Amino acid sequence: DTGVSQDPRHKITKRGQNVTFRCDPISEHNRLYWYRQTLGQGPEFLTYFQNEAQLEKSRLLSDRFSAERPKGSFSTLEIQRTEQGDSAMYLCASSPRDRGLSGELFFGEGSRLTVL
């Protein structure tokens, strides 16, 4: 069990550029979540996958954000035309199905985005 892995850990980009983050969940976990966290705030839900199906997406999520989990394993989160307000820590978490409703999310170390 190597834990949830996220890449890159840090990304600095200029406003208007596209960025993509990757998340590799714990291998036997079928549920995968993306959250965003800014300084002094708790994690904010972005989207949720069960296997390859994207089952839930935040209403606050801009159309510039898209996430995929093509084979039910790793996931990518892409932000198009980045804005300074997108600067945040992007957290990925996974959960096994048998404990999915217990709430035990295993978080990765996050990908920190800075938009200049």
Place this chain on the structure above:
Amino acid sequence: QKEVEQNSGPLSVPEGAIASLNCTYSDRGSQSFFWYRQYSGKSPELIMSIYSNGDKEDGRFTAQLNKASQYVSLLIRDSQPSDSATYLCAVRPYGNNRLAFGKGNQVVVIP
């Protein structure tokens, strides 16, 4: 109205004392409640879960749930400097798979 509210400012407690954290939630149908700990620059880790009214103890941590008042609390007994962190309250709203998090409460344990 926020789904999960943690309104207390930073909490400073002397080593060995009890730290008390509170959280309220808006969805009366919520069934699952959690406390996560987040060290500075690190990701959240689960420390307590509670599903029914009353107290649940795990080591130096006690979670308390009152569904009628829509209130969750966390007590940390015999606080240690290693407990210095931000504590996040999280709730699973009814019918959802996601967790809604509060903004967190920072705890500083003074040696």
